[in-house]
Amino acid sequence: MSEIIPHWLTKQASLAPNDTALELENGNCLTFIELKDKSQSFAKRLAWQGIGKESKVGIFSNNCIEMVIAIHALSYLGAVGVFFNIRLTEKELNFQIEDAEVSLILVADCLENQLMDMSFAPQILSFSEVRTLDEENVQLALEIALDDAFTIMYTSGTTGNPKGVVHTYGNHWWSATGSALNIGIHATDKWLAVLPLFHIGGLSILLKSVIYGMPVYLLEKFDGKKVHHAIMNRGVTIASVVTVMLHRLIDLLEEQQYPDTFRCMLLGGGPAPRSMLEKSKMKQIPVFQSYGMTETSSQIVTLGPNDALRKLGSAGKPLFPAQLRIIDQGHDGVGEIVVKGPMVTKGYYKNEQATESSIQNSWLSTGDLGQLDDEGFLYVVDRRKDLIISGGENIYPSEIESVLSAMYGVKEVGVTGVEDSQWGRVPYAFIVLDDESVSEVDILQYASENLAKYKVPRKINFVSGLPRNASNKLLRNKLCDLI
Amino acid sequence: MSEIIPHWLTKQASLAPNDTALELENGNCLTFIELKDKSQSFAKRLAWQGIGKESKVGIFSNNCIEMVIAIHALSYLGAVGVFFNIRLTEKELNFQIEDAEVSLILVADCLENQLMDMSFAPQILSFSEVRTLDEENVQLALEIALDDAFTIMYTSGTTGNPKGVVHTYGNHWWSATGSALNIGIHATDKWLAVLPLFHIGGLSILLKSVIYGMPVYLLEKFDGKKVHHAIMNRGVTIASVVTVMLHRLIDLLEEQQYPDTFRCMLLGGGPAPRSMLEKSKMKQIPVFQSYGMTETSSQIVTLGPNDALRKLGSAGKPLFPAQLRIIDQGHDGVGEIVVKGPMVTKGYYKNEQATESSIQNSWLSTGDLGQLDDEGFLYVVDRRKDLIISGGENIYPSEIESVLSAMYGVKEVGVTGVEDSQWGRVPYAFIVLDDESVSEVDILQYASENLAKYKVPRKINFVSGLPRNASNKLLRNKLCDLI
Numbered sequence: 001m002s003e004i005i006p007h008w009l010t011k012q013a014s015l016a017p018n019d020t021a022l023e024l025e026n027g028n029c030l031t032f033i034e035l036k037d038k039s040q041s042f043a044k045r046l047a048w049q050g051i052g053k054e055s056k057v058g059i060f061s062n063n064c065i066e067m068v069i070a071i072h073a074l075s076y077l078g079a080v081g082v083f084f085n086i087r088l089t090e091k092e093l094n095f096q097i098e099d100a101e102v103s104l105i106l107v108a109d110c111l112e113n114q115l116m117d118m119s120f121a122p123q124i125l126s127f128s129e130v131r132t133l134d135e136e137n138v139q140l141a142l143e144i145a146l147d148d149a150f151t152i153m154y155t156s157g158t159t160g161n162p163k164g165v166v167h168t169y170g171n172h173w174w175s176a177t178g179s180a181l182n183i184g185i186h187a188t189d190k191w192l193a194v195l196p197l198f199h200i201g202g203l204s205i206l207l208k209s210v211i212y213g214m215p216v217y218l219l220e221k222f223d224g225k226k227v228h229h230a231i232m233n234r235g236v237t238i239a240s241v242v243t244v245m246l247h248r249l250i251d252l253l254e255e256q257q258y259p260d261t262f263r264c265m266l267l268g269g270g271p272a273p274r275s276m277l278e279k280s281k282m283k284q285i286p287v288f289q290s291y292g293m294t295e296t297s298s299q300i301v302t303l304g305p306n307d308a309l310r311k312l313g314s315a316g317k318p319l320f321p322a323q324l325r326i327i328d329q330g331h332d333g334v335g336e337i338v339v340k341g342p343m344v345t346k347g348y349y350k351n352e353q354a355t356e357s358s359i360q361n362s363w364l365s366t367g368d369l370g371q372l373d374d375e376g377f378l379y380v381v382d383r384r385k386d387l388i389i390s391g392g393e394n395i396y397p398s399e400i401e402s403v404l405s406a407m408y409g410v411k412e413v414g415v416t417g418v419e420d421s422q423w424g425r426v427p428y429a430f431i432v433l434d435d436e437s438v439s440e441v442d443i444l445q446y447a448s449e450n451l452a453k454y455k456v457p458r459k460i461n462f463v464s465g466l467p468r469n470a471s472n473k474l475l476r477n478k479l480c481d482l483i
Numbered sequence: 484m485s486e487i488i489p490h491w492l493t494k495q496a497s498l499a500p501n502d503t504a505l506e507l508e509n510g511n512c513l514t515f516i517e518l519k520d521k522s523q524s525f526a527k528r529l530a531w532q533g534i535g536k537e538s539k540v541g542i543f544s545n546n547c548i549e550m551v552i553a554i555h556a557l558s559y560l561g562a563v564g565v566f567f568n569i570r571l572t573e574k575e576l577n578f579q580i581e582d583a584e585v586s587l588i589l590v591a592d593c594l595e596n597q598l599m600d601m602s603f604a605p606q607i608l609s610f611s612e613v614r615t616l617d618e619e620n621v622q623l624a625l626e627i628a629l630d631d632a633f634t635i636m637y638t639s640g641t642t643g644n645p646k647g648v649v650h651t652y653g654n655h656w657w658s659a660t661g662s663a664l665n666i667g668i669h670a671t672d673k674w675l676a677v678l679p680l681f682h683i684g685g686l687s688i689l690l691k692s693v694i695y696g697m698p699v700y701l702l703e704k705f706d707g708k709k710v711h712h713a714i715m716n717r718g719v720t721i722a723s724v725v726t727v728m729l730h731r732l733i734d735l736l737e738e739q740q741y742p743d744t745f746r747c748m749l750l751g752g753g754p755a756p757r758s759m760l761e762k763s764k765m766k767q768i769p770v771f772q773s774y775g776m777t778e779t780s781s782q783i784v785t786l787g788p789n790d791a792l793r794k795l796g797s798a799g800k801p802l803f804p805a806q807l808r809i810i811d812q813g814h815d816g817v818g819e820i821v822v823k824g825p826m827v828t829k830g831y832y833k834n835e836q837a838t839e840s841s842i843q844n845s846w847l848s849t850g851d852l853g854q855l856d857d858e859g860f861l862y863v864v865d866r867r868k869d870l871i872i873s874g875g876e877n878i879y880p881s882e883i884e885s886v887l888s889a890m891y892g893v894k895e896v897g898v899t900g901v902e903d904s905q906w907g908r909v910p911y912a913f914i915v916l917d918d919e920s921v922s923e924v925d926i927l928q929y930a931s932e933n934l935a936k937y938k939v940p941r942k943i944n945f946v947s948g949l950p951r952n953a954s955n956k957l958l959r960n961k962l963c964d965l966i
Contacts, residue, residue: 003653003825004845005804014859015800143806170486177660181695184668211803212664317498320694321488323626342486362487376497 002147003170008210009036009072010142020215022065023190023234025226030065032213039072044135046073049104049125052138053078056100056152058122060084060093060115061108063197063220066127068206070106071197075150075169076140082152082164083198085470086111090118092162096154097122100164100349106130146170152349153200155294164349165294167200174342175204175297176211178319182302183238183264183288185212192230192239194219196470201240201268204298222472224248231262238264242472243272244412246287250279257284264288268299275406277312291315291380295364297343300324301378314377315370319343325363326372333371334381338363369396386476388417388425393454395427397476400457403450404443409435414466415457416479429457430479432465485630486653491693492519492555493625503698505548506673506717508709513548515696522555527618529556532587532608535621536561539584539635541605543567543576543598544591546680546703549610551689553589554680558633558652559623565635565647566681568953569594573601575645579637580605583647583832589613629653635832636683638777647832648777650683657825658687658780659694661802665785666721666747666771668695675713675722677702679953684723684751687781705955707731714745721747725955726755727895729770733762740767747771751782758889760795774798774863778847780826783807784861797860798853802826808846809855816854817864821846852879869959871900871908876937878910880959883940886933887926892918897949898940899962912940913962915948 005011009032012021017033030038051057057079061067074081082100084093097105097120105124107115112126150169154162191209193216195202209216217236219226222245230236231249239262241249246267265280265287272289280287292299301324303316318324322341329335340363347355358365369381382396389395397415404413412432417425431443440460447456467478488494495504496519505513513521534540540562544550557564565583567576580588580603588607590598595609633652637645674692676699678685692699700719702709705728713719714732722745724732729750748763748770755772763770775782784807786799801807805824812818823846830838841848852864864879871878880898887896895915900908914926923943930939950961 003657003804004823005825006806008803011803015803174486177663180660180663180668184670185663186669187667320491320494320498321486323489340487342488 002145004143004145005173007075007141007144008207009039009075012036012210012213016213019213021209022068023215023217024065025219025230028065029215032210035069035072038069040076040140041135042069042073042130043076043140044138045130045133046079046104047077047136047138048133049123049130051077051079051104054149055079055104056082056102058082058084058097058100058102058105059198060086060105060111061127061198062086062111063193063202063218064108065218067108067197068218070127070130071203071206072210075144077138078141078148080149080152080166083203085154085196085198086114087470093118094120095161096164099154099161100152144169146173151203153198153203153294163351163354165345166347166349167297167345171297171343171345172204172207173211174321175299176208178321178341178343179204179208179299179302180212181320183266185214186237186263188235188261189237190215190217190235192217192219192227192236194222194227194245195240195242196221199470200292200294200298201242205240224252228252231258232256235261237261238266240266240268242268243276244468244472244474246272246280246285247276247412250276250283250285253283253285262286266290266299266302268292272313273402273405274313275402281309281312289313289315291368291378293366295345295358295366296322296339296341297345300339300341300343303377307377311373311377313379314373315380316378317376318378324378326370329371334369335371337366337368337370337378337380339366340364386416388427390417390420390425390427390454391423395455397427400427400429400447400451400455404429404431404447407438407443407446409433409438410443412466414474414476414479416476418458418480420458426458427455428459428461428479428483430461430463430466430482432463485628487626487628488656490558490624490627491690492522492558495519495693495696499696502696504692505551506698506700507548508702508713511548512698515693518552518555521552523559523623524618525552525556525613526559526623527621528613528616529562529587530560530619530621531616532606532613534560534562534587537632538562538586539565541565541567541580541583541585541588542681543569543588543594544610544681545569545594546676546685546701547591548701550591550680551701553610553613554686554689555693558627560621561624561631563632563635563649566686568637568679568681569597570953576601577603578644579647582637582644583635627652629656634686636681636777646834646837648828649830649832650780650828654780654826654828655687655690656694657804658782659691661804661824661826662687662691662782662785663695664803666749668697669720669746671718671744672720673698673700673718675700675702675710675719677705677710677728678723678725679704682953683775683777683781684725688723707735711735714741715739718744720744721749723749723751725751726759727951727955727957729755729763729768730759730895733759733766733768736766736768745769749773749782749785751775755796756885756888757796758885764792764795772796772798774851774861776849778828778841778849779805779822779824780828783822783824783826786860790860794856794860796862797856798863799861800859801861807861809853812854817852818854820849820851820853820861820863822849823847869899871910873900873903873908873910873937874906878938880910883910883912883930883934883938887912887914887930890921890926890929892916892921893926895949897957897959897962899959901941901963903941909941910938911942911944911962911966913944913946913949913965915946 013032013036021035022030151167152164193205289303290299291301326335401413411434414430420426467475496515500516504518634650635647676688772786773782774784809818883898884896894917897913903909950958
C-alpha cells in the first residue's frame with residue numbers, strides 16, 4: 001500500500017515557517033513559508049495553463065530560485081517534472097520531449113535565447129511569463145502518495161537511446177532519510193548546492209532541504225572561489241561535489257583549513273584518485289566518498305565518518321535501507337554491482353524492455369564493476385562500459401588514471417581503450433599538465449614504474465582539458481575526439 | 484507496494500559492528516554484532532520449538548538484555564511479539580493470550596515465580612530455558628517487508644475488553660524516522676531506556692537504536708537516582724520519561740545542571756502540569772513535550788526545540804510524516820484529536836469492529852480532546868473518557884491537577900469525576916502531600932483563588948500514593964478505589 005504523508009513543503013512551512021529554505025550568494029534568502037507561498041502561486045498559474053495531475057512538464061534551467069519554485073509547484077499539481085540537461089542539442093532535447101510526452105517546457109529567463117533557434121512541438125514558457133498568467137482556482141495537493149511519480153531524468157546507457165528514469169516521491173524520500181541515517185541531521189546544517197539541479201545529485205539536496213527543514217546555499221554553477229568562500233565564511237556544513245571540483249578546492253585551500261563546523265564533503269560522480277583522497281586527509285577535509293546514479297536517486301553507497309580514513313578509496317557500504325551484491329564475479333572478486341532498496345527507481349518511462357533488462361526482482365543491474373573487501377566495503381573498480389580488455393587481461397581505466405594523477409606536474413588524466421590489431425584494445429591516456437616541462441618520456445617512465453606492463457598507456461596525448469558532462473563526470477568515450 | 488529493506492539488526496551489525504548497541508548500569512555492553520549473533524542464535528532455538536512465520540509469541544519480562552535479544556530473535560523468524568504488562572492479573576493475561584492466539588510465552592528468569600501459580604494454555608519458557616534448546620537450521624530473515632506485523636500491544640479503551648494494537652515494521656520504522664526528523668540524529672547520541680520495553684514508549688527506543696546505530700542505556704526500572712546518575716555521568720544525551728519521573732528528577736537536580744550534551748528530555752504519558760514545565764525551564768532541562776499512544780507507535784506530536792519555551796504546555800506539532808485535525812469542535816475550539824500517518828496502526832488484532840470504529844479513511848480517532856492555537860500548536864486538553872461534565876460545564880481533570888500541583892506542600896494530584904445527584908458529576912481530588920501541615924481548608928482556599936467555582940474539587944482526599952500503570956500514567960478511573 002502506498003504510504004501517504006502530508007505535502008512536504010506545506011508541512012515544513014508549518015513546522016518551521018520562518019526558517020531559511022534557500023540562501024543565495026548575494027545574501028538573499030527565502031523562508032519555508034515564502035517558498036511555499038511562491039510555489040503554490042506558481043502552481044495555480046500553471047494550472048491556468050492546463051497543467052494538472054500527471055502532466056509532463058519539461059524544465060530547462062540553470063540553478064536559480066525560480067527553478068526551485070517551479071519544481072515544488074509541479075508537486076502541488078501532481079505533475080511530473082522532466083529535467084533537461086541545459087547542454088543538450090536540439091536533436092537530443094526533442095528525443096526526450098517526445099519520449100516523455102512533455103506538454104509544456106519551462107525555461108529560465110536567461111536561457112530563453114539558447115532555445116530561440118530550436119524548434120519544439122510543446123509550448124515554451126519562461127519563468128517570467130508564467131508569473132504573468134492568472135491563478136486558476138484549483139485544489140492543490142495536501143498530501144503526497146509515495147508511489148506517485150514526481151521526476152524524470154534521462155540517462156545514456158551503454159547502447160541505444162537515452163532512457164527516462166522515473167523517480168517516485170518515495171524514491172526521493174528514502175534517499176533523503178537513508179542519507180540522514182548515514183551522516184546524521186544537525187539543527188545547524190546548511191547544504192551547499194552547486195551541482196546542477198537538473199541532475200539527481202543537485203535535486204536531491206533540494207528535497208533534503210524540505211524534508212529535514214534545512215537551509216540550502218544555492219550557487220548557479222561551480223566556481224571554485226565561490227564554493228571556497230561559502231565553506232569558509234557562510235556557515236555551509238555539508239557540500240556535494242564531484243572529483244574535479246574537489247581537486248580545485250584543495251588547491252584553493254592552500255595552507256588554510258575549513259572550519260570545524262564543516263562536517264561533510266560528499267564526493268560523487270565516479271571513482272576518486274587515491275592521491276586526491278590522501279591530500280584531503282592531510283588537509284583534514286571530511287571527504288565522504290559515495291557511489292550512486294540517477295537510477296538510485298543519488299548516492300546509495302557512502303563511506304561513513306568512522307571509516308573514511310581507514311578505507312581510503314572505498315565507496316563504503318550501502319545506505320541503511322539499501323542492499324548491494326556483486327554478481328558474476330571473476331577470479332579477482334570483481335563483478336557487476338547490483339543494488340536494491342526503496343530509493344531505487346521502479347523503471348524507465350514507457351520503456352518496459354529497458355526496465356526488464358535492468359531490474360530483476362527489484363535488483364537493479366548498475367552495469368558497473370566492483371568488489372567487496374572482507375569487511376563488506378565496496379570498491380568501485382570501473383564502469384563496465386569503460387572496461388578495456390587487452391590480450392585477455394582486464395584493464396580498468398580508473399586505475400591508470402589514479403596512478404598518473406599522483407605524478408608531479410600532472411593535473412588531470414583520462415584513459416580509454418582504442419582498437420588494436422594485436423591486443424584487441426589498448427589504453428590511451430589524455431593528460432592535462434600543471435607543469436609544461438613534463439614530457440611523454442617522463443610519464444611513460446613513471447607509469448612503467450607503477451603499473452604492470454600491459455597497463456602502461458600505449459600513447460600519451462597532451463590536451464588542454466578533458467571532456468566532461470554537465471555534472472563534470474569524465475566522458476571517456478569522448479576522449480578519442482581529442483586526437 | 485510494501486517496501487523491502489534489509490533486516491535492520493543485520494544491517495546495523497554490518498555498518499557498525501563494534502559500536503555499542505546496549506549499555507547497562509554495571510558497565511556491561513553489547514555491540515551490534517554481538518546483539519545480532521545472540522539474537523540469531525536465540526531465533527534458531529525458538530525455531531527448534533516450532534516458532535516461525537507469523538507465530539504469536541508472548542513476552543513477559545522486565546527490561547533486560549535477554550528481552551532485547553528475544554525481541555530481535557522474533558524478527559528473524561517473522562514471528563509476532565505479544566507484549567504483556569508484567570502487572571497484569573492471571574485473568575487479564577489469559578484474555579490477551581487467547582485473543583492474540585499466543586502459542587508460546589517467553590518469561591524473564593526473575594519473573595518465573597510470578598507466573599508459577601497461574602494457569603495458561605500455551606507453553607511457558609524462561610529465557611534460560613530457551614538457551615538450552617538446540618539450534619534449528621532455519622533460514623533467518625534477510626529482509627524486512629514493512630507491511631508485515633511485528634508487535635502486538637494491548638490497550639484498554641473507554642469501554643469493553645482491551646484491544647490488541649498491531650504494529651507493522653513500517654509503523655516502527657516511520658516512528659523512528661519521524662522522530663529523527665524532529666530532534667535530529669547526532670553521532671554522539673545515547674538514549675536512556677527506563678520506560679518498560681513492553682510499552683511502546685520503551686520499545687520504540689530499542690528500535691531507534693538499531694535504525695540509527697545508537698547506543699541505548701538500559702535500566703531495569705525507574706529509579707530517580709540511577710537516572711540522574713546516567714544523565715550526569717554516563718553520557719546519556721536523550722531520555723524518555725513520564726511526568727512523575729520528571730518530577731522526581733527535578734528534585735534530585737537541586738542546584739546542579741545537566742551536562743550541555745544532554746539535549747532532549749522527551750516527556751510523554753499525558754499532559755504535564757505547567758508548574759513542572761516552568762521549573763524545568765528554570766533549571767534549563769531541555770524538555771520536549773510529546774503526545775502519542777500505542778496506536779501511533781509512540782509520540783506523534785512533539786514540541787520542537789525552537790518552540791519549547793515559547794509554547795509551554797503545548798504538545799507541539801505532528802511529526803513530519805504525520806497529520807492531525809481537531810473534529811467536532813465546541814465553541815471553545817476544543818474537539819476530538821484525530822491523526823493520520825504511516826506510524827499509525829492499521830488496526831486491532833482480529834477486531835474489525837474496533838478497527839472500523841477507530842480508524843476511518845486512515846484517520847485514527849484518539850478519543851482525546853485538544854485544541855490548536857493560531858499557529859497550529861496542539862494543546863491536549865484531556866482524555867475524553869476523563870471529561871467531567873458538571874451542570875453543563877466541561878471540567879478537565881488535568882486543569883485542576885495542574886493548578887493544585889503548583890501549590891506549596893502538594894506533591895502529586897489526581898482528579899476524577901464522581902456521580903452527583905444535583906450536578907451530574909463533580910470533581911474529587913486525591914492528593915499526596917510533601918508537607919503534612921497543609922490542610923483541606925488550605926487547599927480549598929487555594930483552589931478557590933485559582934479556579935472557577937464549578938471547578939473547585941467537591942472533596943479532597945489525602946492519600947499516600949496515586950494509582951498508576953506500569954508506565955507511570957495516572958489511572959484516574961482507579962482513584963475512587965482509594966476512598
